[in-house]
Amino acid sequence: MSQLQLCLVLSSFLFCIGLIGAMARSNTILVLLGVELMLNAANINFIAFWRYGPDHAAGTGILFVLFSIAIAASEAAVGLALVIAVYRHQKNIRLQEANRLKG
Amino acid sequence: MTLALILLSVLILGSAAVAIALRNLIHSALLFVGCWAGIAAFYLWAGAEFVAFAQVLIYVGAVSMVVLFAVLLTRQGNELEPVKDDSFNRFIRALIAGGSVAGVLLGAILGTPMDVNTASPAPTMTVRELGARLMGPHAAALLIVGVLLTVALLGAVVLAAVDRSDQPEDAP
Known part of the structure; x- marks a missing residue:
């Protein structure tokens, strides 16, 4: 197994841990952190393909990861603000009980 | 090089899995900090220094503080409650779905011949x-x-x- 394949295996396991966390936990903060783990796995893929790809000088992988980290940071800020707003309305942050808009 | 990568993978995956599985939110937030620091070390290993420093500044520094503040502001103190039956069922279903996604991805990765540029030094x-x-x-x-x-x-x-x-x- 080459090192590129090791990096890809690492990122796919990290993606799956994030997926399991986002689907299994009922705490909204942990669901958000699972989504963050999935974004990090995608970033690891970008860096791995930049490292072992044919064209290092263009630096496309690094640039894309920088923009992706910025998007992930804004997503985390807005998501945690939503968590606090939900907590103020229903006094807990269980996802199953946030069903006020359900028809 | 490969040994360092394997050690980093064990650190990242272990702290992420334990953080997802724990019930204490503070502990899992701190384990997530360890996981992000491990990812920053992976970026350093791959030769992307600036991305590693950005990861340390943004994730280990900023996002972890925001997460800790959100945990402290939404404290409930019900960690001693027994695990409900429906959450156990949901965990089993999520495990099945995540495991099948991992299987598909592993099959695709190991079945694809990728021998591009492996011998060159780190860019x-x-x-x-x-x-x-x-x-x-x-x-x-x-x-x-x-x-x-x-x-x-x-x-x-x-x-x-x-x-x-x-x-x-x-x-x-």
Whole structure:
């Protein structure tokens, strides 16, 4: 197994841990952190393909990861603000009980 | 090189899995910090220094603090409650779905011949080159990301702020 394949295996396991966390936990903060783990796995893929790809000088992988980290940071800020707003309305942050808009 | 990568993988995956499985939110937030620090070490291993420092500054520094504040502001203190039956069922279903996704991805990775550029030394990209690229061909994207961050953080403040105008008992 080459090192590129090791990096890809690492990122796919990290993606799956994030997926399991986002689907299994009922705490909204942990669901958000699972989504963050999935974004990090995608970033690891970008860096791995930049490292072992044919064209290092263009630096496309690094640039894309920088923009992706910025998007992930804004997503985390807005998501945690939503968590606090939900907590103020229903006094807990269980996802199953946030069903006020359900028809 | 490969041994370092395997050690980093064990650190990252172990702390992420334990953080997802724990019931204590503070402990899992701190384990997530360890996981992000491990990812930053992976970026250093791969030769992307600037991305590693950005990961340390943004994730280990900023996002972890925001997460810890959110955990402390939404404290419930019900960690001693027994695990409900439906959450166990949901965990089993999530495990099945995640395991099948992992199987599909592993089959695709191991079944694809990838022998590109493996023998070359680690590439380096200095911060000067990176800055020239960000300010030259990608300047528009950088501006748009700045505007997006400003709008998102202002929106977060608006969402999380308490609206005092509808509480007449607070009025003088």
